[in-house]
Amino acid sequence: MNNRVVITGLGIVSPNGVGLDAFTNAIKSGTSGIEFHEELKELNFSCCIGGIPNVTEELKRNYLTELQLKNFNSSGILYGCMAGIDAWKDAGLSITDKTDFDSGTIFGAGTSGVEKFREAIYKLDDKNVRRLGSTVVAQTMASGVSAYLGGILGLGNQVTSNSSACTTGTEAILMGYDRIIAGKAKRMVVGSTSDHGTYLWGGFDAMRVLTYKHNESPETGSRPMSASASGFVPGSGAGAMVLESLESALERNATIYAEILGGDVNSGGQRNEGTMTAPNSEAVQRCIKNAIRNSNIKSEDIDAINGHLTATSKDFTEIENWSKALGLKGNDFPHVNSLKSMVGHCLSAAGAIESVASVLQIHHGFIFPNINCEDLNEQITSLISAQKIPQTLIEKEINIVAKASFGFGDVNGCILFKKFKK
């Protein structure tokens, strides 16, 4: 069985744009979605800025029923359902009363319903477990997002949630790809989501990995590849794609955004310089090289890299790893950008949101600009040409984009997206 896998639907709930049109405009124009949050300040966070998608009460009701929204307090499930439903509809698929055994979902999350869990803990500690209500489990279980989405869409193939920290979204896409390649599903809704807010972001603030220098100027806070990068800015949201066997997509005459050529996931095993929180460079390079090899392309074929690039001191290490893995540097290095400059680090949602951006670049023919890196890191520009880090929109045909994500636990994922040609 040698299926080809294509992307036929996209959905996005991002701090700088909800819905494909708003998001496409935002990334082309370099619009930041980072804002100051009074709540973080009141709770004594060092970093008081973050990225939260703008979702009104009215908009929520286009996706979840009144009953689903009753006692509902899980932003991650909401974002995931919105992105997943949008991707499904964008693919031209309909929601019926029948179970669709050919379609499934792998929709990842880092945590689920943190705020709902907090509500439950307060009641429970108050000896009031009997008053928790019926939805604490569904909203706080790790697979909450895929369970809600599977029910809404009537999915009858595999319905599950993966979790691999900041690699989650990229991994979910590759897991869905594998399932279609194996002939076990025709369509997979893949993506990932992240809750927003204090209880999730607090742990990162405590680790001192968030920037505390931009509370007065939130939009300039997320500075990947900049000399003044001083830690990441937390974000949230969800991204989703409908992956489909080429055969099924052609049969339905569906819009094809791009093809997935291949990819790889691995881990550095927390050996050498790899730890719970830092990557083992050997593993990162191996992951990228394997992805290129099993995509049957050459490094030189890559038009653009969508990096992980969080805006910490590790940005240089990442560029160095790309450079070594590709065997390219200076002017030969592909264009590279980081969506995190606009939306912050959307944690478990990052890989999916950034992959949607990567695919939009191929579909519409552009490379979105990096913002907040006027002062490029000199270590980085000593390795690759500054022109390869665009700070204004580039409009041109894009054939192949490499997307990588790296996460806590020393885990890596890399995907190759390509413009579809028959």
Added chain:
Amino acid sequence: MSDKQEMIDGLKQIVKPYIQDDEAFKNLNEDTDFINDLKINSANLVDVILDIEDKYDIELDNESMDKMLNVKAALEVINAKVSEK
């Protein structure tokens, strides 16, 4: 309007968010069954009971909850608890 009808109307408001059969809801009467007629998801019965507790300021024990499967039984349990207050 009898007290009983008033109680039924009060209960009708409580179950409204959870029902999945509009016709049965419109014709709700003493004999209406929460799951079989109104098609309330069995997991949501727990939420109906919590909402009843809030409205009547009562606390329902496990045995009372087990009995409350239709309108008539629910009214009996509520009346008994309210009169105990």
